[in-house]
Amino acid sequence: MLTSKASLVQIKGIRDGLLITFGEGEWSELVSYLLNQIERDRGFFKGARVALDVGNHILHPAELGALRNSFSEFGITLWAVISNSPTTERTAQDFGLATRLSPVKTERTIRETDTHMLGEPAILVQRTLRSGYRVEYPGHVVVIGDVNPGAEIVASGSIVVWGKLRGVVHAGAEGDEDAVVCALEMIPTQLRISGVVSVSLRRQGKPVPEIARIESGQVIVEPWVYKEGGK
Amino acid sequence: MSATTITITSGKGGVGKTTTTANLAVALALSGCKVVCIDGDIGLRNLDVVLGLENRIVYDLVDAVEGRCRLRQAMIRDKRVPELYLIPAAQTRDKSAVSPSDMVRLVDELREEVDYILIDSPAGIERGFRNAIAPADQVIVVTNPEVSAVRDADRIIGLVEAxxxxxxxxxxxxxNPSMIKRGDMLTSEDVLELLAVQLIGVVPEDEAVIISTNKGYPVALDGKSRAGQAFHRIAQRLRGKEVPMESFSEKEDFFSKISRIWRSGGE
Incomplete structure (x- = not known):
């Protein structure tokens, strides 16, 4: 457990990863203090899943976005923001972050996980991404709408586009080779999964939903067909 | 009277923003509206040339903003049409001479006096574009049926939404209808499929436009050319009239012709 002298920022381990609690004070100072801590203990924080308890601080989207970006540079995944302010909670939800820690699991709830999928961080983008837009997220990205040429999505997980995918997408951006990209119409300018790049071919005929994944070091794209019992 | 302010923009240069602004202004003025058009392209002004009013400029937009003249003095009246005025851009300054709030202030001063204020935006997405859309009530994006122009239009539409x-x-x-018939040009359906916005008009390629631009005599003034007529129809739509959309892009190959004849005969 790492605690600062003045208890400005407390970091402790919880069941879901790390919980960072912010005390009173200037937000920018608290953040730079925290980032210094992380810088010093890079190894400890790398790959961590982090929840923030920001107390009474009111976070603007820009501040939250900046912090999340700094975290991802250290390989830290931000998954939740707990706040006393409804505005901040809404901001966090806009970023696709949780605003509650999951309740402590009892024997019974552990049994439940056998039948219930555990969630993974994902963001839902409910609009068409036009040229010049960029979505970057340390998790999965789901778009309801088109991704036009000139738009970009970078996700550490998978990317699902419920619409036409014509822009640039990079799934598994932090090296996850199991990440997939699916779209109702798959005509990306460029498609990358992990470190593998592919460019789509011009196709004829009626478009069908497709899924792209890595198979033996290459990106393969197949029509999406429902199979009994999953893939 | 409270004017509708419409900004005409495109992202990419050379797609016909200035020609469109000039011709819509003329068409609206000919249909009885009082129109002011403002050249937002400070440092690279063109609208005065297209309208043939170049030699009558005394004061310009920047003079009005910086208080060297009254706004009325910067308004040049086009004598060929009842109520059409131009506020020209300064040629010797650049975009930073005017701020978005200056533009809002200037347009607010005009609102009570006219029906339509058309603003010709410069190409690009920087200061000049921001100046031009700041006072807008409506935005018209001009594009050509070319991949690069459509790509920039998409970006601009996103910025306008933002x-x-x-x-x-x-x-x-x-x-170009004949290129479309040969399958060598994007059709308006192709363009709309990507941009997913409301189409307010299609203007065919027309040599008359180039000739008229060089003469400073907008095609909409006589309304005989195909492009001129298209601009008049767009002006009617701006005024809220229902005008059917022209179709230049019927791609009728042998098979669809046969099937159409067969279908109509079979019913």
């Missing part, structure tokens, strides 16, 4: 000036409406300019 500025909460949307939804922008679209004019497809310089459509």
């Amino acid at each position: 500025e909460e000036k949307g939804p922008a409406r679209l004019i497809i300019n310089r459509l």
Whole structure:
């Protein structure tokens, strides 16, 4: 457990990863203090899943976005923001972050996980991404709408586009080779999964939903067909 | 009287923003509206040339903003039409001479006096573009049926949405029907499929436009050319009239012709 002298920022381990609690004070100072801590203990924080308890601080989207970006540079995944302010909670939800820690699991709830999928961080983008837009997220990205040429999505997980995918997408951006990209119409300018790049071919005929994944070091794209019992 | 302010923009240069602004202004003025058009392209002004008013400029937009003249003095009246005025851009300054709030102030001063204020935006997405859309009530994006122009239009439409000036409406300019028949040009359907915005008009490619631009005599003035007529129809739509959309892009190959004849005969 790492605690600062003045208890400005407390970091402790919880069941879901790390919980960072912010005390009173200037937000920018608290953040730079925290980032210094992380810088010093890079190894400890790398790959961590982090929840923030920001107390009474009111976070603007820009501040939250900046912090999340700094975290991802250290390989830290931000998954939740707990706040006393409804505005901040809404901001966090806009970023696709949780605003509650999951309740402590009892024997019974552990049994439940056998039948219930555990969630993974994902963001839902409910609009068409036009040229010049960029979505970057340390998790999965789901778009309801088109991704036009000139738009970009970078996700550490998978990317699902419920619409036409014509822009640039990079799934598994932090090296996850199991990440997939699916779209109702798959005509990306460029498609990358992990470190593998592919460019789509011009196709004829009626478009069908497709899924792209890595198979033996290459990106393969197949029509999406429902199979009994999953893939 | 409270004017509707319409900004004409495109992202890419050379697609016909200035020609569109000039011709819509003329068409609206000929239909009885009082129109002011403002050249937002400070440092690279063109609208005065296209309208043939170049030699009458005394004061310009920057003079009015910086208080060297009254706004009325910067308004040049086009004598060929009842109520059409131009506020020209300064040629010897650049975009930073005017701020978005200057533009809002200037347009607010005009609102009570006219029916339509048309603003010709410069190409690009920087200061000049922001100046031009700041006072807009409506935004018209002009594009050509070319991949690069459509790509820039998409970006601009996104920026217009982000500025909460949307939804922008679209004019497809310089459509070449014979190239479309040969399958060598994007059709308006292709363009709309990507941009997903409301189409307000299609202007066919027309040599008359180039000739008229060089003469400073907008095609909409006589209304005989195909492009001139297209601009008149767009002006009617701006005024809220229902005018059927022209179709230049019927791609009728042998098979669809046969099937059409067969279908109509079979019913």
